Amino acid sequence: MKLRRSLPRPARYSGFGLLRHALGGAPWPPVWRRHDLRDRYDVVVIGGGVHGLATAYYLAANHGVNNVAVLERGYLGGGASGRNTAIIRSNYLTPEGVAFYHRSVRLYESLAADLNFNVMFSQRGHLTLAHTDSALRTMRWRAEVNKLQGVDSSLVGRSEIGSLVPHLDVSDRPRFPILGGLWHPPGGIVRHDAVVWGYARGADAAGVHLHQDTEVVGIDVTGGRVQGVRTNRGRIAAPAVVACTAGWASTVCDLAGVALPITTFPLQAAVTEPVRPFLDTVVVSGTRHVYVSQTDRGELVFGAAVDPFPSYSSRGSLEFTEGVAAHVLELMPALAPVRILRQWAGLCDMTPDFSPVMGPTPVEGFYVDVGWGTYGFKAGPVAGETMASLVATGKTPDLIAPFDLARFTDGRLVGERGAAAVGH
Amino acid sequence: MRLDGQPGEVIHRGTPLTFTWNGRPYPAFAGDTIGSALAAAGERVFSRSLKYHRPRGLLTADGNDPGCLVQVDGEPNVRGAHRRVSAGMAVTAQGVWPSLRFDLKALNRLAGPALSTGFYYKTFIRPRRLWPYYERVLRRFSPGGRVPSPSSPAGRYEHRYAHPDVLVAGGGPAGMAAALAAAEAGARVMLVDDQPALGGHLRWGGPDGLAALAQLRAAVAAAGGIEVLTDSVVTGQYEGGLVAVVQHGLPGLTERLVKARPRQLVAAAGLIERPYVIAGNDLPGVMLSTAVRRLINLYAVRPGARAVVFTANDDGTAAAADLARAGVDVRRVVDARDGGDIVRVRGRGGVRAVECGDGSVVRCDLLVTAVGWTAPTGLLTMTGGRAAYRAGAARFVPTELPDGVLATGGLVGDGTLAELIGHGRAVGQAAARRAGRTAPASPVPDLVPAPHPELFAGRTNGFVDFTEDVSTKDLAAAVAEGYDSIELVKRYTTATMGPTQGKLEAVNTIAVVAAATGRGIPETGTTTARPPYAPVSLGALAGRNYQPVRRSPMHDWHVAHGATPLVAGAWIRPDHYGDPAGEVRAVRQGVGIIDVTPLGKFELRGPHIPDLLELLYVNRWRKLAVGAVRYGVMCTEDGVVFDDGVTGRLGEHRYLLTATSSGAEAVGEWLERWLQTERAHWRVHVVPMTDAYASINVAGPRSRELVRRLTTGIDLSPEAFPYMRVRLGEVAGVPDCVVWRIGFTGELSYELHVPAGNGLRVWEALLATGVDLGVRPFGVEAQRILRLEKGHLVVGQDTDGLTQAYSAGLDWAIKMDKDDFVGKPELAWQRVRDGQVVLVGLQPADPELVPPESSQLVEGDRRIVGRITSSRFSPTLDRSIALGFVAPDLAEPGTVVTMLLPDGRRLPARVMPQLAHVDPEGKRLHG
């Protein structure tokens, strides 16, 4: 799919632009504007996270559908899209998963240029560690599958790991020594807020209305067809409504009478004070329940698996940071004096097969793009692209056909547990 | 410059010491902070700012000082204005090149205007392939100190658990009074302060304060029941009233994390002074009133020679008096209450002059500001408290306290010393009462924030966030660009996201954003306060980083008898005792015993156990009779095999459930999750018993004979105690043992669950009693061979995160006619779907060749049609055997498949008629 050339553009961002604005003192135009609610939009997207914004952007950019509203009850990117640890990779296990995420990595690679917004996609590699024979066995298997599917992924030994990440303790000292790892060079991290803002700016420029502080409180359905939505700012008629509401997917879809096989779990993360760059790759240890990366600002970003019990809490716990610290120090003992600055939690909409729910629902005109669990940020671009195509053309793109809601009643689950439990 | 002795000074002039700053030796006294010692030696510049590499000096002269983050030996980002110096300490400036004084990175200033907020989002976009290089440059400019080298010695950290009645966070006068009052009522009190001594602002507040402080300190020392933790920070309050405190300065310890569960928390964290935002407000020599008072009164340091004081309150006036006393020439006091203002600070490497609102310019090297206070409400709001803006007092104040929390002191309001102490006492009494002690119910007097002019940012562009180099202009530009809510501004500009966590900058940021949006401070609101309240080291959080090792009661015996250890999750188990093949033969021919203590064990009690089992296992449980055991398989909701094990019914409402050793923890969580969140009305108690029982499997044709010799009260005849039954009784004189007859190895066998304390006794008794039967201990390796010979799958080895129950050959266990069970909908589909891989027994054509596990089965060049999941050499059959997954069209017995070994060889193997390689009919088991 090619971007339509005729897109109206905001003031272009570039090094020269920066200088010109600096010298001329002229302010930059707004990245997006505020609007009054229209009575009617062709498409209403609920949720101003990466999925909702990307969907709106590609509707306008790829299909010329721009009478579109994105309704966000808080501020843009205030949900999981502003809380995640932004790991991007495609070394999944099922052919469906690999194909889908592979496309997303490709889109991320050209996203800065496409959006004219530097999203700082940093492909410094993704390293998953094995501490047990069985983990190593699974990794060997994953590497073989990935290779056959054209994904750069291989098994590496201790000495290679030692040179990729000198701070890792690859000796026999740790309680669970590092035995090997799965190395995925195209993986990395991205500046998550920038992705959100870049899509928002692109969507706004293409005519999409972004409505912040606008909460959907009802979805009107008659005769099995969606008619529109009710919000705290009034009613909107729309023949197509797309729910991109991640952690709140169940409650929002409930408004349309659509039941989802989703449970919501908190996922926590934490960040340290900045330190000089010493860690290039994302390091994941499933056995030690932790992963870590270093941003361009120098902060270390930590995450782990979802909390053990479902809830809607977004508070961080001491147990989480204690666990992360203990596990990180097992891996990299020298980091003991580094201090955690902030911790938080976000909500994850988990499905039974660790794969998303995308596509039409029993309510005609009501689409979902949810079930993104702990791994949905990396899928933002491809999800937006394919959902836009579905809404605009009525045809389900092949890439997302395996992820439809009907699979839960037809028995076609796409198991990705093995590849997604801690690594996201 | 060092002053003569000050009445409240905390430096010990009798203990001089030397440390180094950027490689040069500097003198100090014990009690000095790094910052005070350097200031005393005449240094003014301690760091360079993030973006423009502007020189920065002391601003607050305490732990929040953004200008004094330094590297101390291997430790990055040390708060130099808080950390005490010690002899030989090597302190260096961070992130400068080549040196602090001459920092080439300051060239950034030339590009200054172009490096406006968020500049990196707007550039380095094309050409794409250059971004990794740009990124490398950006990373070079990232702030912060260096992490220690991988080989540097680790510090020592530990955890402590405490359960005081009352924890008082903040040891100023109000906090001390609260602690005293609570202690008088009999409460056990923990009083925490981040300074090296109690006293709060009294420590540097002048002679009257010192006299009162001496009295309060004496009272605290005399009171029983107050534990004082100084040099300790409350770093957070968490769900369930958990309070985290990080203690520093303990002998032999780097840090200690105290996890306290007080019945009541009293927040008495005082107030934080705010900087004033005008041009040049970050120049070395611009200080807060509290900073100069600390420098003079605590450390006897003269902060400058000629000063201008800009004040809006009495503290500024007091600072001016302190300065005068210290011999500083106070050139002018500009009082905002009389309409005075300052507009700009002039200077390059430090303050040279101040431009006042009336147009006059006063030459000086020190500007002291006293423009207002911030109440650190974060500790309260992060657990559900609320704060609201009081315009008349120019600060946010707590309006709602979370459960179990009271507040006193400056955090609440202002008052005379007597009023602060009175409020603290009343709050302390209330806390004691709430903690269940009897204390007089005296009413808590009012403590209201004093009127204060709203002074945040002046007329010129200044720094709002010092560590992040964010200015008034940057915030306004972000708002103009559309990042117009406080959360968006924060994320876009990174204001308040630096090491001081916004304690210093948050309110100014809000005020500047409010001015830019025209929305007012209350509407603009605050950003969400998140833990930790103060940064905490990974070391403190990890504590001793105790990585538990689990051992069975027979562990020492195994070691003494030459067992090779095997790391199996948290457990260390005997892999073998030197001869796994011999151990296998002993089991097949005579009798062997294996320590299976790590087996997950849960005792279930209650009337709804059958419901629970029916729900969580794929097979049927309702008719399980008392005295019977059954093998069960658990699936997750995607139909994937999750765990397996046997469960026995010991009594009407009493069951013993076992799980795999590696899955025990997950199964425990799984049971609780279903009981607590989905079926809360079911009455089932789950008691983890894994460690409570030592478990021994006695296997082999002669096992009955051996067990019979040691049991009392159990009829072991095959008729009375058939296969898959459980009996309770005495083994080797040990009562309350559970004995069940099962057979993972394929042999007649009994599993004994013995109260753990007697495990070794029973183990030794079995060996001693069975000498004539040829009894031998066997390890995990022999067990793996035995089970593979028998074709029993191991969950997690022969299955993986994708293996659904039908693929694993568990058809016989799955009861689709049950109403419901976890995974049923998926399994219903799996049953009718074609193309599923199948688990089969495999034998390589070459009987000597054992294919490595994970070897792929291939067809043609690259097509994967299966893989080997388990493989061993079978001593019983004297040939190699395996289990593996194959595509359904290859599952037919007799099919020859091609194994691709990791070394590249391709070799044939034959699909067997069944999973079991030995005794497929199961005759040995039922004998």
Ligand SMILES: Cc1cc2nc3c(=O)[nH]c(=O)nc-3n(C[C@H](O)[C@H](O)[C@H](O)COP(=O)(O)OP(=O)(O)OC[C@H]3O[C@@H](n4cnc5c(N)ncnc54)[C@H](O)[C@@H]3O)c2cc1C
């Ligand atoms: C701590 C953490 C770490 C993570 N790490 C990673 C990672 O490393 N890699 C990765 O790929 N993924 C990761 N994820 C997952 C990823 O963040 C999410 O899957 C993804 O951001 C989902 O995007 P979204 O746009 O669908 O949802 P969101 O960003 O959550 O957006 C949904 C929006 O809907 C809005 N909304 C809800 N209800 C309503 C309503 N009634 N009306 C209007 N608006 C409403 C919400 O306010 C919210 O802004 C992580 C998640 C968390 C919490």
